[in-house]
Amino acid sequence: MGNIIKSTSATSETPDDQFPADNNDVLIVLFDYPPPAISEPIFRMGEKLRILSQEGDWWRVHSFATGYENHIPNTCVARVYHGWLFEGVGRQKAEELLELPANRLGSFMVRQSDSQRGSYCLSVRHYSQETLRCVKHYRIFRLPNKWYYIQQRLTFQCLEDMVNHYSEVMDGLCCLLTHPCLTQLSTETPTEQPIVMRRSQFNWRNVNRRELLSEEAPAAREQPFLSYGLRHSIASYMSLVQAEAKDEDRYTFQGGSHRKKTVKPDPRNRRTCLLTSSPEEQYEEDEFEFD
Secondary structure, eight states: OOOOOOOOOSSOOOHHHHSOOOTTOEEEEOSOBSOTTTSOOSBOTTOEEEEEEEETTEEEEEETTTOOEEEEEGGGEEEEETTTEETTOOHHHHHHHHTSTTOOTTOEEEEEOSSSTTOEEEEEEEEETTTTEEEEEEEEEEOTTSOEEEETTEEESSHHHHHHHHHHOOTTSSSOOOSBTTOOOTTOOOOOOOOOOOOOOOOGGGOOHHHHTOOOOGGGSSSOSSOHHHHHHHHHHHHHHHHHHHHOOOEEEEOTTOOEEEEEOOHHHHHHHHHOSSHHHHHHHOOOEEO
C-alpha cells in the first residue's frame, strides 16, 4: 500500500541488472570497424547487429543491413535493451547517432549519464533555432524509492512507463517521442517500382470510319476503337449538327444574270469532315449541293 521510501544506496545498478537480456537485444556499431585507415570497414557506425554469441571481449554478430556475419570487439559497439536503452553511450556519441539520416524528429534513446554514475539521461532529436542544436538532453532523476522523473510533479515506477507516457503526450518535453534511435519503422513506404511506358501500336490512319460509327458492342472486339462515352459524345454532336442544319438559313448569291444560288451544307458531309484524318482528305471529300 503506497510506495515505501528507502534510503539511497551507494551502489548503482547497471542495465544488465535492471533489464535481463532477451533474444531481441541488439548491438549498435559506435565506430566503423575495421577503421578506414586500416582497411575497408565491414561494419559502419549506426549499423544494427544481431548477437550470435559472445567470445571474451568479442561478439560474433550478424548485420541486419548487409547480412554479413563476423566478429567485432565490444569496444566498438553498444548493447541496446528493449530498443531504446543504450548501454555505454555518452552524450557526444548519442548526438552522433541521433543525427544519422535513419532518424527523424522525436527519435530518442535512454542512456547512462556521463556526469553522474548510476543515473540516466533522455536524448531526443529535436532541432532548436535558438541553440542550433539537433539533440536535446534531459536528466532523469531517481527518488530514494527508485521511482524516476524528469519533472518532480510526474513520477514513474520504471523507465518503460516514462517512455510510454512521453510517447503519448509531450508534457513539458520538446516534442513527442516517436521511435527509438535507429529503429526501422514498419510504416516506411516501400520502394515504388518504376513505371513502364509502352508505346501504342495503334494508328488512326488504319481505322475504317464505318467501324467508329458501328453499334457493335465493345465486348465483341478485342480492342474497341472507341469507348461508349466517346461514341455517345460523337452521336450527340451529330444530332446537334443535323438539328442546326434543318433550321439554317439559306445563303444567297447574286450573279450577273440575277439568278439566285443557294449553298446548303450537307450534314453528312460535316460528319465526313469531322472524321477524316487529314486536311487534304477533307478538301477532297467536301461537296456542296446547289439549288
